[in-house]
Amino acid sequence: MKRKVLLIDYENIQQIDLSVIEDMDIQVKIFIGKSQNKIPFSLVAEAQRFGTNFDWIKIDGNGNNALDFHIAYYLGFLTRVDQKSEYIILSKDKGFDPVVRYVTKKKISCKRINSIVEILESQKKPSINQAHMDKVLENLRKIDKAKRPRKRATLHKHVVSLVKGTMSEKEITEIIDELFIEGLITEENNRIKYEME
Numbered sequence: 001m002k003r004k005v006l007l008i009d010y011e012n013i014q015q016i017d018l019s020v021i022e023d024m025d026i027q028v029k030i031f032i033g034k035s036q037n038k039i040p041f042s043l044v045a046e047a048q049r050f051g052t053n054f055d056w057i058k059i060d061g062n063g064n065n066a067l068d069f070h071i072a073y074y075l076g077f078l079t080r081v082d083q084k085s086e087y088i089i090l091s092k093d094k095g096f097d098p099v100v101r102y103v104t105k106k107k108i109s110c111k112r113i114n115s116i117v118e119i120l121e122s123q124k125k126p127s128i129n130q131a132h133m134d135k136v137l138e139n140l141r142k143i144d145k146a147k148r149p150r151k152r153a154t155l156h157k158h159v160v161s162l163v164k165g166t167m168s169e170k171e172i173t174e175i176i177d178e179l180f181i182e183g184l185i186t187e188e189n190n191r192i193k194y195e196m197e
Contacts, residue, residue, distance in 0.1 A: 002086040002109060003027070004119070005078060009091035010036065011067045012187070015173050016090070018046035020116050027085075029055045029074070033067050064189070065095065072099050075110070083108050090116060092152070092180050092187040114180030128178050132167055136175055137184070141196060150191050152176070 004026040008016065011033045018028070028050055032039070047054050059070045068091075075087060086109040089096050096112045103110040113119065139162055140148060149155040159172050167175070179185045184196045 002084065004086045004088060005029070006088045006090060006116075006119070007031065007071050007075060009067060009071060009089065009093065009096075012091045012093050012190075016043060016116060018043070018050070018116075021119055022046070022049055024119070026050075026119075027053045027055075029057055031067050031071050031074075032056060032058045034059055034062050068093065068095060071096070075099065075103065079103060079106070079108050079110075085109070087111075088113055088119060090114075093190075094186050094188045115174075115177035117174075117177065118181060128174055129167075129171065132163065132171065133175055133178060136162065136179075137196065140194070145194065148192075148194055152187065152190075152192060155185075155192060 004024065006021070006026055006028045008028065008030040010016075010030050016030075021028075028047070030047070047056075057070070057074070059067050071089060071091075075089070078085075079087065083106075087103065088110075089100065089112045091112060092114050094112075100110050100112050136159055149158045155176060156172065159167075159175065163172065180187070184194070186193045186195060
């Protein structure tokens, strides 16, 4: 089984449950934006369990895609040294997809995922409440395409107001993650695009 290396775009995905992967042979690298100065204690505590298999990488510089370029550079550096591991980028930003395609053409295992649960084998993934998922999908489809939430934070607030306390924060995050996993929504340059009718 290939060793996994997880590169996390923390500017893009900030709700991360590392406990999901703590039993795996995995190296985790979280890339932090230059102006990101607050990291939740729960994430730091979870990170400590990985010991030397965990790195915080604070990027140097601001600007559009600055963090993305750091991840791309780091991926290139790592694959030059080790071509046998599986490289996984955790980001909802489809801008990484051309880099992933390039790396896989070089016969190196690489993929981008929208949610950390995609690393798990399918039988270990948390099950989504289908009734809640259907409610969210039905609501989003009713909204005029030009008026649908365009930022992840806005989408999250929209779902919170829609479910009115009937779902936990974790369930809401899982529903939004599932929308990305199923390809119903995508994100590019921090803007959500809807791939649903």
